[in-house]
Amino acid sequence: NAGVTQTPKFRVLKTGQSMTLLCAQDMNHEYMYWYRQDPGMGLRLIHYSVGEGTTAKGEVPDGYNVSRLKKQNFLLGLESAAPSQTSVYFCASRKTVANEKLFFGSGTQLSVL
Amino acid sequence: AQSVTQLDSQVPVFEEAPVELRCNYSSSVSVYLFWYVQYPNQGLQLLLKYLSGSTLVKGINGFEAEFNKSQTSFHLRKPSVHISDTAEYFCAVSDQPHFGNEKLTFGTGTRLTIIP
Numbered sequence: 001n002a003g004v005t006q007t008p009k010f011r012v013l014k015t016g017q018s019m020t021l022l023c024a025q026d027m028n029h030e031y032m033y034w035y036r037q038d039p040g041m042g043l044r045l046i047h048y049s050v051g052e053g054t055t056a057k058g059e060v061p062d063g064y065n066v067s068r069l070k071k072q073n074f075l076l077g078l079e080s081a082a083p084s085q086t087s088v089y090f091c092a093s094r095k096t097v098a099n100e101k102l103f104f105g106s107g108t109q110l111s112v113l
Numbered sequence: 114a115q116s117v118t119q120l121d122s123q124v125p126v127f128e129e130a131p132v133e134l135r136c137n138y139s140s141s142v143s144v145y146l147f148w149y150v151q152y153p154n155q156g157l158q159l160l161l162k163y164l165s166g167s168t169l170v171k172g173i174n175g176f177e178a179e180f181n182k183s184q185t186s187f188h189l190r191k192p193s194v195h196i197s198d199t200a201e202y203f204c205a206v207s208d209q210p211h212f213g214n215e216k217l218t219f220g221t222g223t224r225l226t227i228i229p
């Protein structure tokens with residue numbers, strides 16, 4: 001069982017470059033989330049989706065865009081990377097509103113130089 | 114607004130000793146509390162959760178936590194730790210567990226290091 005898979009695991013970008021992080025889940029979950037984890041700040045919600053074709057802003061959405069064209073995939077895009085976006089990014093998913101457990105991917109470590 | 118405070122950023126403990134990881138929260142409405150664990154180079158996993166009912170909650174790997182409303186705390190405990198418990202532990206609070214878009218607020222984490 002793959003669960004939640006994130007690609008890539010590591011990436012180094014130059015300021016101004018763009019990239020897309022892919023999150024894929026094979027558990028038929030409705031809800032998907034993107035978090036960033038920074039030292040001393042815990043996890044902060046960037047964007048989330050409550051179903052295919054829907055997305056919404058979280059706590060720190062600026063500089064990021066997302067898409068949920070297929071139920072199993074949730075993409076996080078950085079159009080013009082900035083050093084402040086250096087972080088570890090986690091994707092998570094959950095089946096339904098009544099299931100509180102979040103399933104997390106193993107993370108993507110992104111460095112923006 | 115809700116918030117979570119984990120008072121200790123790092124906790125070293127000898128193997129087989131007891132441990133308590135502290136978590137305090139603030140919220141203006143009913144709260145739902147969670148502890149997640151992150152092992153090295155992995156994503157977070159749910160350890161336990163409090164939604165309602167008994168204030169003593171038992172989770173996986175021998176951990177338990179007690180919800181104390183008067184002290185607004187949800188401390189995590191284990192009577193005897195093992196090397197495999199070395200990880201980072203996150204406390205989280207949510208005020209709406211039954212909606213997909215509820216805000217789950219995480220603490221800054223406590224790094225538990227087990228000393229052989």
